Amino acid sequence: DAGVIQSPRHEVTEMGQEVTLRCKPISGHDYLFWYRQTMMRGLELLIYFNNNVPIDDSGMPEDRFSAKMPNASFSTLKIQPSEPRDSAVYFCASSLSQEVGLTGAETQYFGPGTRLLVL
Amino acid sequence: AQSVSQHNHHVILSEAASLELGCNYSYGGTVNLFWYVQYPGQHLQLLLKYFSGDPLVKGIKGFEAEFIKSKFSFNLRKPSVQWSDTAEYFCAVNAGYSTLTFGKGTMLLVSP
Numbered sequence: 371d372a373g374v375i376q377s378p379r380h381e382v383t384e385m386g387q388e389v390t391l392r393c394k395p396i397s398g399h400d401y402l403f404w405y406r407q408t409m410m411r412g413l414e415l416l417i418y419f420n421n422n423v424p425i426d427d428s429g430m431p432e433d434r435f436s437a438k439m440p441n442a443s444f445s446t447l448k449i450q451p452s453e454p455r456d457s458a459v460y461f462c463a464s465s466l467s468q469e470v471g472l473t474g475a476e477t478q479y480f481g482p483g484t485r486l487l488v489l
Numbered sequence: 490a491q492s493v494s495q496h497n498h499h500v501i502l503s504e505a506a507s508l509e510l511g512c513n514y515s516y517g518g519t520v521n522l523f524w525y526v527q528y529p530g531q532h533l534q535l536l537l538k539y540f541s542g543d544p545l546v547k548g549i550k551g552f553e554a555e556f557i558k559s560k561f562s563f564n565l566r567k568p569s570v571q572w573s574d575t576a577e578y579f580c581a582v583n584a585g586y587s588t589l590t591f592g593k594g595t596m597l598l599v600s601p
Contacts, residue, residue, distance in 0.1 A: 374532075403588070403589075412591060412592070412593040412594055413579065413591040413594070415588060415589070415590075418588060426588070461532065461533070463533075476521075476583065477523070477535055477538060478589055479535075480525075480532040480533040480534070481532055482531070482532045483532055
């Protein structure tokens with residue numbers, strides 16, 4: 371498997387523009403997570419899905435952020451309008467709940483991240 | 490809610506030195522514990538994890554971690570570090586749900 375795939379790897383945009391980040395989880399995984407990483411706040415969970423359904427979006431900073439998972443192999447994180455303080459690395463991760471039965475603990479597998487810079 | 494505390498933000502070592510990175514968590518129930526590593530410019534990769542059994546867990550690249558329940562700790566160790574171990578290390582806890590709570594990370598710099 372190619373692992374978790376994210377695109378784009380880098381994004382530079384101007385304040386006020388819409389930004390869309392994309393993620394393809396590992397095939398067969400039933401959980402998908404979106405994280406944001408900054409120097410100040412570390413790794414923060416933004417939202418996660420189970421079987422394409424959003425379970426907890428309490429980490430989404432504000433209404434400018436939205437996430438969707440239209441099918442098991444694709445998810446998007448959208449920021450509209452973007453602001454300079456949104457600059458960060460955004461990671462997507464996926465996991466398989468059945469792994470608990472195999473190894474005892476569910477492991478999250480991370481994508482390479484999207485480095486976003488909002489000017 | 491659970492939380493994770495990593496004691497050191499930055500650690501600088503010479504090659505061949507021994508490493509111990511501290512991690513404490515707060516949660517009263519059963520937990521699964523993880524250490525992830527992030528090499529410069531790369532994504533997070535799993536080093537090792539603990540869910541039950543032997544509290545001494547061995548991971549990849551010679552790393553190990555010991556779960557001490559009474560101290561709520563899960564410290565990462567390596568007897569002899571290499572320059573290639575330069576990276577950021579994250580401790581994380583999963584308290585029976587699918588979400589992970591991460592510590593702020595420890596940046597390790599190994600000088601050749």
